[in-house]
Amino acid sequence: MTTPPFFIGVDVGGTNIKLGLVDDEGRTLAYSKIPTDEPSGPSSAMRRVAAELRAMLAEVGMTMSDVASIGLATPGTMDIDKGLMLEAHNLPHWFNFPIRHTLEEETGAPVVLSNDANAAAFGEYWLGSGREFKSMVLLTLGTGVGGGIIVNDSLVEGDHSFGSELGHIIIDYNDDARAIPTGQRGHLEAYASGTAIVKRTQEALEAGEKSSLTVRMKSGEKLTPLMVAEEAERGDELSLLIVMETAKYVGIGAVSLMHTIDPGAVVLGGAVNFGGADAPLGTMFIERVREEVRRRAFPVPAKKTAIRFASLGADAGYLGACGLARQSYLRDHQAPVTS
Amino acid sequence: MTTPPFFIGVDVGGTNIKLGLVDDEGRTLAYSKIPTDEPSGPSSAMRRVAAELRAMLAEVGMTMSDVASIGLATPGTMDIDKGLMLEAHNLPHWFNFPIRHTLEEETGAPVVLSNDANAAAFGEYWLGSGREFKSMVLLTLGTGVGGGIIVNDSLVEGDHSFGSELGHIIIDYNDDARAIPTGQRGHLEAYASGTAIVKRTQEALEAGEKSSLTVRMKSGEKLTPLMVAEEAERGDELSLLIVMETAKYVGIGAVSLMHTIDPGAVVLGGAVNFGGADAPLGTMFIERVREEVRRRAFPVPAKKTAIRFASLGADAGYLGACGLARQSYLRDHQAPVTS
Structure with a gap:
C-alpha cells in the first residue's frame, strides 16, 4: 500500500x-x-x-x-x-x-x-534517528566534518547558504590550535574528521608511540581511519586512544551545539562511525561522546538530549531530499491548522 | 495613528x-x-x-x-x-x-x-538592529554572556528550553581553559562577560602590569567593566588591551554561531558595550570583533554577515515580548499565504 x-x-x-x-x-x-x-x-x-x-x-x-x-x-x-x-x-x-x-x-x-549534508540531516529527522524529536542536529564524520540542523521542522540553511557548517565551529581559539587546509585554526574538523584522525595518528607514531598500525603500514598499507578502527578493535592501545580522543572532540562540538540549538537529539552520521551502534567499538565511542557531554553541558540538556548514531546510512541524502521536496509541497498546498 | x-x-x-x-x-x-x-x-x-x-x-x-x-x-x-x-x-x-x-x-x-534574553533577541529582530534580516543572532554581554537566535521568524527556544545559551558555547577545550562558576571550562562566558573582564584585569594587575586603574582602585573604587572602559578611553594601555581581547573572544564566538546558524546579522547587546556605536571605544571594539571574524570565518559569511550593536537598549525585552505575543496571535488567527 x-x-x-x-x-x-x-x-x-x-x-x-x-x-x-x-x-x-x-x-x-x-x-x-x-x-x-x-x-x-x-x-x-x-x-x-x-x-x-x-x-x-x-x-x-x-x-x-x-x-x-x-x-x-x-x-x-x-x-x-x-x-x-x-x-x-x-x-x-x-x-x-x-x-x-x-x-x-x-x-x-x-x-x-x-x-547534501543538510538533506542527510533532514532524512534522519524525517525517517531516521531523529524522527521522534522536534529539533535535531546531525554531525557527520567523514573525510571532513559536516552536518545539518533542523529546528521545529525547518532546516537551518542560513541567510547566505552557509548554515550548519558544523566542522567549522571553533573548539580551540589558541594560536597553537590545529589548522584546517585554509590555515584557519581550532575548527572542529581539524580534530574530529577522518583526515584529522590520520594526522593525529601519524603524529603519535612519529613521536615514537608503539602500535600494531606500524606493522600494517610497513607492509605497504595506507593509514586510514578504518585501519585505526580495526586495530583499536584488536586491542591496540594507541588506536583506541585516538578513537576515544575523537569521541572527546565530537562531544565538545556537541555541547556547543546543545547550548545553541538545544536539539532533541544529536545524531552522529558519516562513514567514520567505528562500526556504529552494533559494534563494541562504536558503542565505546558514543559512550565516550556522552561522557564528554555530561562533563561540559548544563545538567538538563546533558540528561535529556539523545546522542545516537544515524540510522539511514548512505540513503539519508536522497530520503532527505524527498522529505524537503515534500515539505515544500505541503507548505504550498496544505492549509495549516488554525485554532 | x-x-x-x-x-x-x-x-x-x-x-x-x-x-x-x-x-x-x-x-x-x-x-x-x-x-x-x-x-x-x-x-x-x-x-x-x-x-x-x-x-x-x-x-x-x-x-x-x-x-x-x-x-x-x-x-x-x-x-x-x-x-x-x-x-x-x-x-x-x-x-x-x-x-x-x-x-x-x-x-x-x-x-x-x-x-528574557530570547525576548530581547526577538525585539532586536522585529524592531531593532536585526529588522532587515531573515535570521539573527543576539549576543548579550553583561555580568554573564547570553543571547538569542531567530531563524526565519522563529525563536530557537530549544527542545528543553535551553536554546541560545550562547555564553556556554566552548571556545577552548583545553584543560587549562578558564572556568565558569560551575567549574566547567572553556565556555565563552568565562572570557567575554563583565565578570571575566574584571577577572582578566585583576590577573594582569596582580602580574604587575602598570595601569591607571591602580590609582582608582587605591582610592577605594571597585574594579568594574565600566571602569576598564573609562580608562581605556583615557588611553590606559592595559585597559585597552583588555577591551580588545574581549572583542577577540566575542569574534570567536560569533564565528561558531555564523558557521552554525549563518544569520543575516550578529547583534551585540547588553550593558557591556563600551559606549556602543556612537563611542570611539565602542567603534574600536566592534571593528576588532569584525577583524576576528574575517580571520576565522569562511569568506562568504565573513563578508556578508552584518556585525553591529543592538539598538533598542533596555526596551528590547518588553518589545520582544510584545513581538512574540504578536507572532503567536498571528499564527493562530491569520491564514498564511498559499500558492
Missing part, C-alpha cells in the same frame, strides 16, 4: 547520483543509481538523471506527472535562493551552475535544492 | 518589571515600570502587574479586552511548554512557579512565556 503524493529525491555525489521515489510516508517505491561522470558536466548529468527518473517511474507504472515535487541535494557551496551550485571540490566542472532550473526544465517538475 | 491589534509586553527583571503596550507595527503606545519586590513572590507580583496594566490601558482609553495577547519575559531557566519559571538566580523566591497561567488568570488575556 502506498500513500500519495509521491516525491523524488536526487542525491549528487562525486562518483554516483542516487535517485529514489517515495510516498507520503517516506516508503521507498523505487531506487536507482547512475554514474556522476563528473567531467561531462552538470547539464549532461541532469539530462541523464531525468531519463533515469522516467525509466524508474515507468517500472512502477508511473510518469513524471505523478510526482508532486523533486528534491535535489548537491555538495559544496550554493545559493539556495537562486538555485545555483557555486563550487564543490569533488565536482570541479560543476561551477556556478543553475542546477535547480536545469532539472526543472528536464523533468517539468518543481525542484527543491539543498546542500 | 495606531494599527490594531494591540499587544502587551512584560519584562521581569531582578529590580524592576517593565510593561509596554504596542500596536501591530511595534509602536509603543504606553509604558510603565513597577518594582519587582522579589521577596513578595511571583503571585503578588503578577497581581500588581495586572493592576498596573489596567491603569496603563485606562490612560490610553483602552481595557484588557482591547489586548490581543500578552508576552511575558522572565529570567533564568524555564519550561516553556508548561509555562513554568524553574529557577532564576536573581529571583530566588520565584521557584518552579506556573507564571504563565498566573498572569492569564490575573488578566484574562492569553500569555506567551519566553526567556
Whole structure:
C-alpha cells in the first residue's frame, strides 16, 4: 500500500547520483543509481538523471506527472535562493551552475535544492534517528566534518547558504590550535574528521608511540581511519586512544551545539562511525561522546538530549531530499491548522 | 495613528518589571515600570502587574479586552511548554512557579512565556538592529554572556528550553581553559562577560602590569567593566588591551554561531558595550570583533554577515515580548499565504 503524493529525491555525489521515489510516508517505491561522470558536466548529468527518473517511474507504472515535487541535494557551496551550485571540490566542472532550473526544465517538475549534508540531516529527522524529536542536529564524520540542523521542522540553511557548517565551529581559539587546509585554526574538523584522525595518528607514531598500525603500514598499507578502527578493535592501545580522543572532540562540538540549538537529539552520521551502534567499538565511542557531554553541558540538556548514531546510512541524502521536496509541497498546498 | 491589534509586553527583571503596550507595527503606545519586590513572590507580583496594566490601558482609553495577547519575559531557566519559571538566580523566591497561567488568570488575556534574553533577541529582530534580516543572532554581554537566535521568524527556544545559551558555547577545550562558576571550562562566558573582564584585569594587575586603574582602585573604587572602559578611553594601555581581547573572544564566538546558524546579522547587546556605536571605544571594539571574524570565518559569511550593536537598549525585552505575543496571535488567527 502506498500513500500519495509521491516525491523524488536526487542525491549528487562525486562518483554516483542516487535517485529514489517515495510516498507520503517516506516508503521507498523505487531506487536507482547512475554514474556522476563528473567531467561531462552538470547539464549532461541532469539530462541523464531525468531519463533515469522516467525509466524508474515507468517500472512502477508511473510518469513524471505523478510526482508532486523533486528534491535535489548537491555538495559544496550554493545559493539556495537562486538555485545555483557555486563550487564543490569533488565536482570541479560543476561551477556556478543553475542546477535547480536545469532539472526543472528536464523533468517539468518543481525542484527543491539543498546542500547534501543538510538533506542527510533532514532524512534522519524525517525517517531516521531523529524522527521522534522536534529539533535535531546531525554531525557527520567523514573525510571532513559536516552536518545539518533542523529546528521545529525547518532546516537551518542560513541567510547566505552557509548554515550548519558544523566542522567549522571553533573548539580551540589558541594560536597553537590545529589548522584546517585554509590555515584557519581550532575548527572542529581539524580534530574530529577522518583526515584529522590520520594526522593525529601519524603524529603519535612519529613521536615514537608503539602500535600494531606500524606493522600494517610497513607492509605497504595506507593509514586510514578504518585501519585505526580495526586495530583499536584488536586491542591496540594507541588506536583506541585516538578513537576515544575523537569521541572527546565530537562531544565538545556537541555541547556547543546543545547550548545553541538545544536539539532533541544529536545524531552522529558519516562513514567514520567505528562500526556504529552494533559494534563494541562504536558503542565505546558514543559512550565516550556522552561522557564528554555530561562533563561540559548544563545538567538538563546533558540528561535529556539523545546522542545516537544515524540510522539511514548512505540513503539519508536522497530520503532527505524527498522529505524537503515534500515539505515544500505541503507548505504550498496544505492549509495549516488554525485554532 | 495606531494599527490594531494591540499587544502587551512584560519584562521581569531582578529590580524592576517593565510593561509596554504596542500596536501591530511595534509602536509603543504606553509604558510603565513597577518594582519587582522579589521577596513578595511571583503571585503578588503578577497581581500588581495586572493592576498596573489596567491603569496603563485606562490612560490610553483602552481595557484588557482591547489586548490581543500578552508576552511575558522572565529570567533564568524555564519550561516553556508548561509555562513554568524553574529557577532564576536573581529571583530566588520565584521557584518552579506556573507564571504563565498566573498572569492569564490575573488578566484574562492569553500569555506567551519566553526567556528574557530570547525576548530581547526577538525585539532586536522585529524592531531593532536585526529588522532587515531573515535570521539573527543576539549576543548579550553583561555580568554573564547570553543571547538569542531567530531563524526565519522563529525563536530557537530549544527542545528543553535551553536554546541560545550562547555564553556556554566552548571556545577552548583545553584543560587549562578558564572556568565558569560551575567549574566547567572553556565556555565563552568565562572570557567575554563583565565578570571575566574584571577577572582578566585583576590577573594582569596582580602580574604587575602598570595601569591607571591602580590609582582608582587605591582610592577605594571597585574594579568594574565600566571602569576598564573609562580608562581605556583615557588611553590606559592595559585597559585597552583588555577591551580588545574581549572583542577577540566575542569574534570567536560569533564565528561558531555564523558557521552554525549563518544569520543575516550578529547583534551585540547588553550593558557591556563600551559606549556602543556612537563611542570611539565602542567603534574600536566592534571593528576588532569584525577583524576576528574575517580571520576565522569562511569568506562568504565573513563578508556578508552584518556585525553591529543592538539598538533598542533596555526596551528590547518588553518589545520582544510584545513581538512574540504578536507572532503567536498571528499564527493562530491569520491564514498564511498559499500558492
